[in-house]
Amino acid sequence: MIVVLAGGTGAAKFLCGLVQVVNREDIYVVGNTGDDAVFFGLHISPDLDTICYTLAGEVNSATGWGLANETWHAMDTVARYGGDTWFHLGDRDLGTHLYRTARLREGAQLSAVTEEIAEAWQIGVDLVPMSDYPVRTYLELLDGTEVPFQDYFVKLRHSVPVESVTFRGASQAQPTNGILEAFSAAERIILAPSNPIVSIGPILAIPAVRNALEKYRDKVRAISPIVAGAALKGPADRLLRELGHEASVVGVAGLLADVADTLVIDEQDAALAKSVSGLDVKPVVTNTVMSTPELAKKLASVVIDC
Numbered sequence: 140m141i142v143v144l145a146g147g148t149g150a151a152k153f154l155c156g157l158v159q160v161v162n163r164e165d166i167y168v169v170g171n172t173g174d175d176a177v178f179f180g181l182h183i184s185p186d187l188d189t190i191c192y193t194l195a196g197e198v199n200s201a202t203g204w205g206l207a208n209e210t211w212h213a214m215d216t217v218a219r220y221g222g223d224t225w226f227h228l229g230d231r232d233l234g235t236h237l238y239r240t241a242r243l244r245e246g247a248q249l250s251a252v253t254e255e256i257a258e259a260w261q262i263g264v265d266l267v268p269m270s271d272y273p274v275r276t277y278l279e280l281l282d283g284t285e286v287p288f289q290d291y292f293v294k295l296r297h298s299v300p301v302e303s304v305t306f307r308g309a310s311q312a313q314p315t316n317g318i319l320e321a322f323s324a325a326e327r328i329i330l331a332p333s334n335p336i337v338s339i340g341p342i343l344a345i346p347a348v349r350n351a352l353e354k355y356r357d358k359v360r361a362i363s364p365i366v367a368g369a370a371l372k373g374p375a376d377r378l379l380r381e382l383g384h385e386a387s388v389v390g391v392a393g394l395l396a397d398v399a400d401t402l403v404i405d406e407q408d409a410a411l412a413k414s415v416s417g418l419d420v421k422p423v424v425t426n427t428v429m430s431t432p433e434l435a436k437k438l439a440s441v442v443i444d445c
């Protein structure tokens with residue numbers, strides 16, 4: 140079994156490579172729920188949906204989130220009334236949030252609903268939320284205000300400097316049933332190329348998860364989402380710097396050294412391999428820029444073989 144800790148788009152791309160080299164039924168994905176939010180009374184789980192839609196071949200390829208062939212009539216109606224439309228919910232995507240919210244209201248656990256949604260899309264892998272307890276990422280801005288993740292990422296377009304990041308609820312959260320057993324059974328535990336602060340960070344903030352990964356560190360492989368000092372998408376490089384880390388593969392290695400035996404870095408960062416191993420993290424140098432499905436497949440095979 141291969142376990143993957145996953146955030147949004149970068150992780151989804153990697154998973155498209157992994158399913159080309161590992162049977163889907165041998166892949167167990169632990170999805171970040173720190174991005175989760177409620178809009179119009181609907182519970183949205185962006186990273187779980189991005190992974191599900193991508194593995195179903197149905198994700199909106201232009202954005203990397205939401206569904207393909209989307210229409211926006213419901214949001215147009217909300218706009219007519221002057222309602223908030225900065226967080227766009229497409230008409231097809233809305234169906235997921237309507238179903239998930241109704242099931243949660245009936246008392247179903249998020250993990251049960253996620254299983255039903257993944258099953259319906261026939262994605263073949265196990266997809267579980269990191270916890271059935273609520274964990275929410277908040278970012279403290281320089282003016283002292285704390286904003287939830289989607290306000291930072293979408294409303295403010297992550298264009299504001301961040302003072303600190305907290306994961307509300309993480310210290311009391313238990314990992315979803317089955318996750319610790321999956322860690323124990325796994326040949327490899329992969330930290331997908333997601334933002335180490337706000338996508339992998341919330342998952343590692345769950346005490347039992349971090350403890351388990353420290354215990355199984357020798358089978359944990361991380362993939363750097365930072366290449367040549369920059370994030371391929373999103374604010375990972377800025378967040379690393381703003382929180383006092385180096386925006387480089389060395390900074391990523393420093394953040395993950397306690398839980399990852401190996402960090403897979405891009406060829407552009409080969410000169411930093413020595414500094415990574417200086418942190419007691421084994422560097423593996425390969426092409427990590429998944430610009431084609433073929434390259435995603437190649438990266439996946441390097442990661443499971445190293």
Ligand code: FO1
Pocket residue numbers: 146147148174183184185186188189204205225226227228232289292293
């Ligand atoms: N990202 C945006 O930049 N703008 C949006 O309007 C937006 C809406 C949205 C709706 C559903 C969903 O599952 C994801 C959505 N995202 C949007 C992406 C979301 O912000 C994710 O948290 C990111 O993918 C980061 O992981």
